[in-house]
Amino acid sequence: MIGFDYGTSNCAVATMHNNTPKLINLGEHGKFMPSTLYAPSRDIIANWLGEQLSGSAKDVFFQQRKTQLAKAQNALRELKEDEIPANLDFGQRALNRYLQDPEEGYYIKSPKSFLGASGLMPQQIDLFEDIVACMMSHIKSTTEQELGREVTQTVIGRPINFQGLRGEKSNVQAINILTNAAKRAGFKDVEFQFEPVAAGFEFEATLQKETRVLVVDIGGGTTDISMLLMGPELATSLVRDNHLLGHSGQRIGGNDLDIQLTMRGLMPTLGAKTLSQSGKPIPSSFFWQAASINNISDQTDFYSAKNSRDIQQLIRDVAEPELVSRLLKVQREKLSYQLVNSAERAKIGLTDADNHCVDLSYLQPGLTTQVTLETLRLANTRHLNSIAQLIDSTIKQAGTKPDVIFVTGGSAKSPVLQQFLRQHFTDTEIVTGDHFGSVTAGLARWAKRIFA
Numbered sequence: 523m524i525g526f527d528y529g530t531s532n533c534a535v536a537t538m539h540n541n542t543p544k545l546i547n548l549g550e551h552g553k554f555m556p557s558t559l560y561a562p563s564r565d566i567i568a569n570w571l572g573e574q575l576s577g578s579a580k581d582v583f584f585q586q587r588k589t590q591l592a593k594a595q596n597a598l599r600e601l602k603e604d605e606i607p608a609n610l611d612f613g614q615r616a617l618n619r620y621l622q623d624p625e626e627g628y629y630i631k632s633p634k635s636f637l638g639a640s641g642l643m644p645q646q647i648d649l650f651e652d653i654v655a656c657m658m659s660h661i662k663s664t665t666e667q668e669l670g671r672e673v674t675q676t677v678i679g680r681p682i683n684f685q686g687l688r689g690e691k692s693n694v695q696a697i698n699i700l701t702n703a704a705k706r707a708g709f710k711d712v713e714f715q716f717e718p719v720a721a722g723f724e725f726e727a728t729l730q731k732e733t734r735v736l737v738v739d740i741g742g743g744t745t746d747i748s749m750l751l752m753g754p755e756l757a758t759s760l761v762r763d764n765h766l767l768g769h770s771g772q773r774i775g776g777n778d779l780d781i782q783l784t785m786r787g788l789m790p791t792l793g794a795k796t797l798s799q800s801g802k803p804i805p806s807s808f809f810w811q812a813a814s815i816n817n818i819s820d821q822t823d824f825y826s827a828k829n830s831r832d833i834q835q836l837i838r839d840v841a842e843p844e845l846v847s848r849l850l851k852v853q854r855e856k857l858s859y860q861l862v863n864s865a866e867r868a869k870i871g872l873t874d875a876d877n878h879c880v881d882l883s884y885l886q887p888g889l890t891t892q893v894t895l896e897t898l899r900l901a902n903t904r905h906l907n908s909i910a911q912l913i914d915s916t917i918k919q920a921g922t923k924p925d926v927i928f929v930t931g932g933s934a935k936s937p938v939l940q941q942f943l944r945q946h947f948t949d950t951e952i953v954t955g956d957h958f959g960s961v962t963a964g965l966a967r968w969a970k971r972i973f974a
Contacts, residue, residue: 523538523673523676523969524657524665524677524965525543525676525962525963525964525966525967525968526677526679526965527679528634528657528700528960529557529961530743530775530777531557531741531743531776531777532555532556532636532742532932533548533555533556533661534555534958534962536963536966537669538969542963543963545669545962546665546669547668547961548613548661548665549615549664550688551613551614552956555613556613556617556631557613557631557632557633558609558612558614558616558630558631558632558683559612559616559630559633559653559656559929560610560615560619561711562608562611562626563594563600563601563627564628564649565590565597565627566598567628567653568594569590569594570656571610571656572584572587573666573860574656574659574663579663586648590648590652596702600660600743602639608689610658616957617631617863620859620860624855624860625855625856630653631815631859632742632777632815633650633654634668634684634743635720635743637650638684638692638693638695638696639818640692640694644693647695648861651699652687652703654699654700655701655704658703658706658707658709659708659732660922665963673711673720674711675709675711675973676704676705676709676711676712676905676969677713677972678712678714678715679714679715679717679961680700680715681741681746681771681961682717682769683698683744683771683772685767697714697806711861713969713972715964715965716769717739718738718771719762719766719769719964720958720960720962720963720965720967721737721930721931721955721961721964722750722752723757723968724960724961724964724967725752726750726752726756727757731754732753732755732756733925733926734752734920734922734926735751735752735926735927735929736748736749736913736916736926736928737750737928737930738913738928738931738934738943739930740775740776740929740939741815741933742776743776743777744773744775745771745772745775745792745909746769746770747769747912748768748916749764749766749769749917749920749924750762750765757824760971760972767846767922768919768921769919770912770916770919771912772827772912774905774912775910775931776869776932776933778817779869779936780866781814783865783869783897783898783901784861785809785810785813786863787897787898787901788861788880788893789812790891791845791882791885791891792812792845792932793840793848794843796842796846797841798840798841799840804839804840808829808849809849810842811823812852812853813858813861821858824853825853830850830853833846833849833853837850846887848882851885860884864880865893867880868898869898869936872893872898872936873935875895876894876895877894895937899938902938909942924950925950926951926953927947927950927953928953928956929953930960930961931958932958934954934955935954940952940954
């Protein structure tokens, strides 16, 4: 049995060893595999997944994916003729392969961000299910190699609310995709646990007395807040519903902070602040579409032929055409992911420094720009205020103030966030947990309780 954090930014797995969670080394990925996949052609994803299956499961899958598998055979023939490897890559290797030639292949980062999206057609849901199943299959087989035994039971973390505009319908859609994918990957028993609650379980193991804990979990795609009653006497209970005093969640996460930093810190270098020749501001929609890597509609619009023509017209109309020409390069060479990745690296760099030099030489040889901690703070202001509202809402819902605040998630170590929380909670102890491992460890604890 394992705890499985299928995260927006990273995936991780843990199992219990001597009553202590142990994060599993996922081969070349280490303990955290970036949530990325690269395929030389989107059409071969279903074929790769089908090849991992056997017996009746394979027969059922091949029957369900007839159309996709027929396209896959054509794609495989073309790849063979062009002497292009047909394998899928995951994690950092997927990013590296994408960066080698962004115009070719199919690269997706953070597929979890799309699982609750509104308006998905059945074929799109099938595609996301196959993408998730491929990633889970790869992680499951890597885990089994590391442990030396088969893994059939898992507790998967889930946010309070997935990214989606339809409330509970979005949540149901996302859970169905994750469940189907996990079953297809070979898990026989699949359960879910809220991510902030799982993170709270890990913190609970350190408590000596009953404590009201406000868990602030800022992941890659969502921010989840839970007020939990915790303590050594409560930890053994299999029913924790009465201990969950309040919770809330919203589509605010590390990816959104990266996008905001892209807009404020990088897009001026691509002409976002330039004016038209008549002195009027140019439309910001082009830049938002380019940066919104977690929005299917925006990315589709940005890479459309019409958009290419519109940006070329914009270049003719602006006072600084050389800047907007860089935006056209992003559009033509499909560099959105690379651009936001640059912002993410800058955000990480600003954890220990007041400024960071961003390398944009892929847009123009020798091009760089400086991003400061103040830039990051200004870029994050709106989202930080939204996080504060979530926290206040959770505390109001619980009807009591926390004794301690436990902060976890990939953005937990951001100095901007830490300063914000200290200003918001002047009289409450703030504890920062393992930025990536708390949720995974808590899921492993819960897996042992319910499957033992």
